Amino acid sequence: xxxxxxxxxxxxxxxxxxxxxxxxxxxxxxxxxxxxxxxxxxxxxxxxxxxxxxxxxxxxxxxxxxxxxxxxxxxxxxxxxxxxxxxxxxxxxxxxxxxxxxxxxxxxxxxxxxxxxxxxxxxxxxxxxxxxxxxxxxxxxxxxxxxxxxxxxxxxxxxxxxxxxxxxxxxxxxxxxxxxxxxxxxxxxxxxxxxxxxxxxxxxxxxxxxxxxxxxxxxxxxxxxxxxxxxxxxxxxxxxxxxxxxxxxxxxxxxxxxxxxxxxxxxxxxxxxxxxxxxxxxxxxxxxxxxxxxxxxxxxxxxxxxxxxxxxxxxxxxxxxxxxxxxxxxxxxxxxxxxxxxxxxx
Numbered sequence: 196x197x198x199x200x201x202x203x204x205x206x207x208x209x210x211x212x213x214x215x216x217x218x219x220x221x222x223x224x225x226x227x228x229x230x231x232x233x234x235x236x237x238x239x240x241x242x243x244x245x246x247x248x249x250x251x252x253x254x255x256x257x258x259x260x261x262x263x264x265x266x267x268x269x270x271x272x273x274x275x276x277x278x279x280x281x282x283x284x285x286x287x288x289x290x291x292x293x294x295x296x297x298x299x300x301x302x303x304x305x306x307x308x309x310x311x312x313x314x315x316x317x318x319x320x321x322x323x324x325x326x327x328x329x330x331x332x333x334x335x336x337x338x339x340x341x342x343x344x345x346x347x348x349x350x351x352x353x354x355x356x357x358x359x360x361x362x363x364x365x366x367x368x369x370x371x372x373x374x375x376x377x378x379x380x381x382x383x384x385x386x387x388x389x390x391x392x393x394x395x396x397x398x399x400x401x402x403x404x405x406x407x408x409x410x411x412x413x414x415x416x417x418x419x420x421x422x423x424x425x426x427x428x429x430x431x432x433x434x435x436x437x438x439x440x441x442x443x444x445x446x447x448x449x450x451x452x453x454x455x456x457x458x459x460x461x462x463x464x465x466x467x468x469x470x471x472x473x474x475x476x477x478x479x480x481x482x483x484x485x486x487x488x489x490x491x492x493x494x495x496x497x498x499x500x501x502x503x504x505x506x507x508x509x510x511x512x513x514x515x516x517x518x519x520x521x522x523x524x525x526x527x528x529x530x531x532x533x534x535x536x537x538x539x540x541x
Contacts, residue, residue: 215486218479222493226274229500233270234263237507238514272397272405273503273517274496276462277472279409279454281495282416284469285476285488286451289423290444291342293357294474295529298334298455299466301361305368306337307459312372316382323401323461327408330460334452337364342448392463392518394503401461408457413492415450420484423447427482465518467525468495474528 234250235241241249241259248255249263280298287296287303298304310333314320320329341364345357376383422443425433430440458465472494473487480486499517502524506515 215480218490219493222490222497226493226497226500229497229504230270230274232504233273233500234266236504237262237266238510238512268399268402269394269397269503270500272402272462273394273500275402275405275409276394276458276465277468277496277499278492279412279458279495280465280468280499281472281491281493282413282469282488283451283454283458284495285473285484285491286416286419286423286447286454287469288473289426289484290447290451291357292427295358295470297467297470297529298451298459299464300358300470300529301338302341302364302368303334303338303361303452303455304459304464304466305365305372306333306340307331307456308464309333309337309368309372311460312375312382312386315385316375316379321385323404326460327404327457331408331453331456334456334459335449337368338448338452340364392465392521393516394462394499395514395516405457405461408453412450412454412457415446416454416488419443419447419450420488423484424482427484463518465499465521467521467529468499471495471498471521471525471528 235246239259239262241263245257245259246263248257249260250267252260284297287298287301288294290296291301307330310329311320311326314325314329318325320326341357341360344364345360348356372386376386422433422438425436425438426440426443428436433440433443455469469491472491475498476487476490476494480490499521502520503517506517506520509515509520
């Protein structure tokens, strides 16, 4: 990536937003509070001493201590998934120059879902490792297809055309998923809980499978951020600054698909986290992706964890899946953003 983020982009003005340190501190404090809330609250609220026993006294084997230990893996998984979706949303918005791009809106989640359900139906897959590779393939193919369809016609890949292409693709893929599941009840039973989007089935083995994909995607996202700043100025300007725009888009999109696909494979198609986290950070810190991308990771982790805790409290004594909560919050935000965004006409 040296050619795409080197001396050319170095001429861009380097400026740390005045509020960056304050926002970082506040976000880290809020993240810590979210972790505490995720460990303490649920269908079975815990007292302080029960929480301490589960966290620090391995010799205690009580029911409440085991609840705490289960919630630890769930909380870690929620934080990692939120960070991955936050960065994926920031990358997709930057690559497409579309303020309402998000893995769920562009159909990427549904592509991953189709490949997973095909794996369950035709190849009897059942492990996290198998889910991940199929979900990544489905995400990548769908992303290429949606961008290709959205790029047709006059004006190229405009934000509205990409969203419409994503919506149409999602509807078509959803019909295919239904057609595959209906005659196979065992597939429906296995798939329906995954399809809603949840971090409740988190396990340390699944987290171990997920982490390498997360680290690679995050590293690429952080490295390409300066070049993406140049890309935001337009392809001609970016090329003049030494950025290889085609190569940059491919690598950044690859990182976004990697993060989204791996998350979807293990947690299901959780929507709107990338949209919400990125817009909140841009509203506070401005458009500089050197700060937007890492802070979107923290904001995504916070939003998803809050949504997970909220789903547990709202659905008590059971729980409301986090995918339902994020959709309930994210849909109105999407409408507001779409109404306020200055997008090109079809």
